[in-house]
Amino acid sequence: MRHLLRALVIAVACGLIPIALTAHQLKNPKLTNPVAADAASLAAGKQVYDRQCASCHGDHGKGDGPMGEEMNPGPGDLSGADWKHGSSDAEVFAVIRDGVKYTGMRAYGRKLTTHQMWDVVNYVRGFRPRTH
Numbered sequence: 001m002r003h004l005l006r007a008l009v010i011a012v013a014c015g016l017i018p019i020a021l022t023a024h025q026l027k028n029p030k031l032t033n034p035v036a037a038d039a040a041s042l043a044a045g046k047q048v049y050d051r052q053c054a055s056c057h058g059d060h061g062k063g064d065g066p067m068g069e070e071m072n073p074g075p076g077d078l079s080g081a082d083w084k085h086g087s088s089d090a091e092v093f094a095v096i097r098d099g100v101k102y103t104g105m106r107a108y109g110r111k112l113t114t115h116q117m118w119d120v121v122n123y124v125r126g127f128r129p130r131t132h
Protein backbone atom coordinates (compact mmCIF):
# COMPACT_ATOMS: atom_id res chain seq x y z
CA MET A 1 0.00 0.00 0.00
CA ARG A 2 2.78 2.42 0.88
CA HIS A 3 4.48 1.61 -2.38
CA LEU A 4 1.33 2.39 -4.22
CA LEU A 5 1.05 5.71 -2.45
CA ARG A 6 4.63 6.59 -3.22
CA ALA A 7 4.15 5.60 -6.84
CA LEU A 8 1.13 7.85 -6.95
CA VAL A 9 3.03 10.76 -5.47
CA ILE A 10 5.80 10.27 -8.02
CA ALA A 11 3.28 10.01 -10.82
CA VAL A 12 1.70 13.28 -9.76
CA ALA A 13 5.06 14.95 -9.42
CA CYS A 14 6.35 13.77 -12.79
CA GLY A 15 3.24 13.52 -14.85
CA LEU A 16 0.31 15.59 -13.82
CA ILE A 17 2.02 18.75 -12.73
CA PRO A 18 3.72 19.35 -16.09
CA ILE A 19 0.39 18.61 -17.79
CA ALA A 20 -1.28 21.21 -15.60
CA LEU A 21 1.39 23.73 -16.52
CA THR A 22 1.00 23.04 -20.21
CA ALA A 23 -2.75 23.53 -19.97
CA HIS A 24 -2.17 26.82 -18.19
CA GLN A 25 0.21 27.98 -20.88
CA LEU A 26 -2.23 27.02 -23.59
CA LYS A 27 -4.91 29.14 -21.98
CA ASN A 28 -2.54 32.05 -21.40
CA PRO A 29 -0.06 31.89 -24.22
CA LYS A 30 2.87 34.11 -23.55
CA LEU A 31 2.73 37.02 -25.92
CA THR A 32 5.92 37.34 -27.83
CA ASN A 33 6.22 39.75 -30.69
CA PRO A 34 6.47 37.69 -33.89
CA VAL A 35 6.95 40.75 -36.10
CA ALA A 36 10.42 42.21 -36.43
CA ALA A 37 10.52 46.00 -36.07
CA ASP A 38 11.96 46.44 -39.53
CA ALA A 39 11.29 49.29 -41.94
CA ALA A 40 8.24 47.58 -43.46
CA SER A 41 6.63 46.93 -40.07
CA LEU A 42 7.33 50.46 -38.82
CA ALA A 43 5.88 51.96 -42.00
CA ALA A 44 2.76 49.81 -41.70
CA GLY A 45 2.48 50.66 -38.00
CA LYS A 46 2.78 54.37 -38.71
CA GLN A 47 0.00 54.15 -41.26
CA VAL A 48 -2.36 52.55 -38.75
CA TYR A 49 -1.26 54.92 -36.01
CA ASP A 50 -1.75 58.08 -38.05
CA ARG A 51 -5.23 56.96 -39.02
CA GLN A 52 -6.51 55.35 -35.82
CA CYS A 53 -4.49 56.63 -32.89
CA ALA A 54 -3.00 60.06 -33.56
CA SER A 55 -6.33 61.86 -33.06
CA CYS A 56 -5.96 61.15 -29.33
CA HIS A 57 -2.33 60.27 -28.82
CA GLY A 58 -0.89 62.99 -31.05
CA ASP A 59 1.43 62.63 -34.03
CA HIS A 60 4.41 61.83 -31.83
CA GLY A 61 2.65 60.02 -29.00
CA LYS A 62 2.72 62.93 -26.60
CA GLY A 63 -0.98 62.64 -25.82
CA ASP A 64 -1.69 65.97 -27.48
CA GLY A 65 -4.07 64.87 -30.23
CA PRO A 66 -7.18 67.07 -30.51
CA MET A 67 -9.49 64.36 -29.10
CA GLY A 68 -7.13 63.36 -26.32
CA GLU A 69 -7.03 66.77 -24.75
CA GLU A 70 -10.57 66.54 -23.47
CA MET A 71 -10.24 63.10 -21.96
CA ASN A 72 -9.95 62.16 -18.35
CA PRO A 73 -7.79 60.20 -17.92
CA GLY A 74 -5.89 61.57 -20.88
CA PRO A 75 -3.99 59.34 -23.28
CA GLY A 76 -0.71 59.77 -21.45
CA ASP A 77 2.66 60.47 -22.96
CA LEU A 78 3.98 57.58 -25.02
CA SER A 79 7.25 59.41 -25.59
CA GLY A 80 8.08 59.30 -21.87
CA ALA A 81 9.77 56.50 -19.98
CA ASP A 82 6.82 55.66 -17.69
CA TRP A 83 3.89 53.92 -19.24
CA LYS A 84 0.94 53.34 -16.96
CA HIS A 85 0.15 49.90 -18.38
CA GLY A 86 3.72 48.83 -19.05
CA SER A 87 5.86 49.27 -22.11
CA SER A 88 6.95 45.76 -22.98
CA ASP A 89 5.77 44.51 -26.37
CA ALA A 90 3.31 42.14 -24.71
CA GLU A 91 1.84 44.79 -22.42
CA VAL A 92 1.41 47.34 -25.21
CA PHE A 93 -0.13 44.68 -27.44
CA ALA A 94 -2.64 43.76 -24.72
CA VAL A 95 -3.69 47.41 -24.25
CA ILE A 96 -4.25 47.83 -27.99
CA ARG A 97 -6.09 44.52 -28.36
CA ASP A 98 -8.26 44.81 -25.24
CA GLY A 99 -8.43 48.55 -24.62
CA VAL A 100 -8.61 50.04 -21.12
CA LYS A 101 -12.04 49.86 -19.51
CA TYR A 102 -13.74 53.12 -18.54
CA THR A 103 -11.31 55.22 -20.56
CA GLY A 104 -11.19 56.54 -24.11
CA MET A 105 -8.83 53.71 -25.03
CA ARG A 106 -10.97 51.26 -26.93
CA ALA A 107 -10.17 47.71 -27.93
CA TYR A 108 -8.74 47.30 -31.41
CA GLY A 109 -8.74 43.52 -31.40
CA ARG A 110 -11.59 43.37 -33.89
CA LYS A 111 -10.63 46.33 -36.03
CA LEU A 112 -7.04 45.44 -36.70
CA THR A 113 -5.40 42.18 -37.67
CA THR A 114 -2.96 40.63 -35.22
CA HIS A 115 -0.15 41.56 -37.57
CA GLN A 116 -1.30 45.18 -37.75
CA MET A 117 -1.42 45.35 -33.95
CA TRP A 118 2.18 44.15 -33.72
CA ASP A 119 3.16 46.70 -36.38
CA VAL A 120 1.61 49.42 -34.23
CA VAL A 121 3.35 48.05 -31.14
CA ASN A 122 6.65 48.32 -32.99
CA TYR A 123 5.83 51.83 -34.11
CA VAL A 124 4.65 53.26 -30.78
CA ARG A 125 7.55 51.72 -28.91
CA GLY A 126 9.74 53.91 -31.07
CA PHE A 127 8.28 56.99 -29.33
CA ARG A 128 9.84 55.89 -26.12
CA PRO A 129 13.46 56.41 -25.21
CA ARG A 130 15.18 53.03 -25.08
CA THR A 131 16.70 52.36 -21.71
CA HIS A 132 18.86 49.49 -22.84
Ligand code: HEC
Nearest residue numbers: 052053056073074075076083084085086100103104105120
Ligand atom coordinates in the same frame (compact mmCIF):
# COMPACT_ATOMS: atom_id res chain seq x y z
C1 HEC B 1 -10.38 58.08 -28.58
C2 HEC B 1 -9.04 58.32 -28.08
C3 HEC B 1 -7.99 57.23 -28.26
C4 HEC B 1 -7.67 56.58 -29.42
C5 HEC B 1 -8.26 56.77 -30.81
C6 HEC B 1 -6.60 55.66 -29.07
N1 HEC B 1 -6.30 55.76 -27.74
FE1 HEC B 1 -4.79 54.77 -26.76
N2 HEC B 1 -5.38 55.61 -25.03
C7 HEC B 1 -6.37 56.56 -24.89
C8 HEC B 1 -6.52 56.91 -23.48
C9 HEC B 1 -7.51 57.90 -22.90
C10 HEC B 1 -5.55 56.12 -22.79
C11 HEC B 1 -5.26 56.12 -21.28
C12 HEC B 1 -5.90 54.94 -20.61
C13 HEC B 1 -5.61 54.96 -19.13
O1 HEC B 1 -5.30 56.02 -18.58
O2 HEC B 1 -5.68 53.90 -18.54
C14 HEC B 1 -4.86 55.34 -23.80
C15 HEC B 1 -3.83 54.45 -23.52
C16 HEC B 1 -3.05 53.85 -24.47
C17 HEC B 1 -1.85 53.08 -24.19
C18 HEC B 1 -1.28 52.80 -22.82
C19 HEC B 1 -0.43 53.95 -22.37
C20 HEC B 1 0.25 53.73 -21.05
O3 HEC B 1 0.69 54.75 -20.47
O4 HEC B 1 0.37 52.60 -20.58
C21 HEC B 1 -1.35 52.66 -25.39
C22 HEC B 1 -0.09 51.85 -25.62
C23 HEC B 1 -2.24 53.15 -26.41
N3 HEC B 1 -3.27 53.86 -25.83
C24 HEC B 1 -2.08 52.93 -27.76
C25 HEC B 1 -3.03 53.28 -28.72
C26 HEC B 1 -2.95 52.88 -30.10
C27 HEC B 1 -1.81 52.09 -30.72
C28 HEC B 1 -4.06 53.36 -30.71
C29 HEC B 1 -4.50 53.17 -32.15
C30 HEC B 1 -4.62 51.81 -32.62
C31 HEC B 1 -4.82 54.10 -29.71
N4 HEC B 1 -4.16 54.01 -28.52
C32 HEC B 1 -5.99 54.80 -29.96
C33 HEC B 1 -7.13 57.12 -25.89
C34 HEC B 1 -7.12 56.71 -27.21
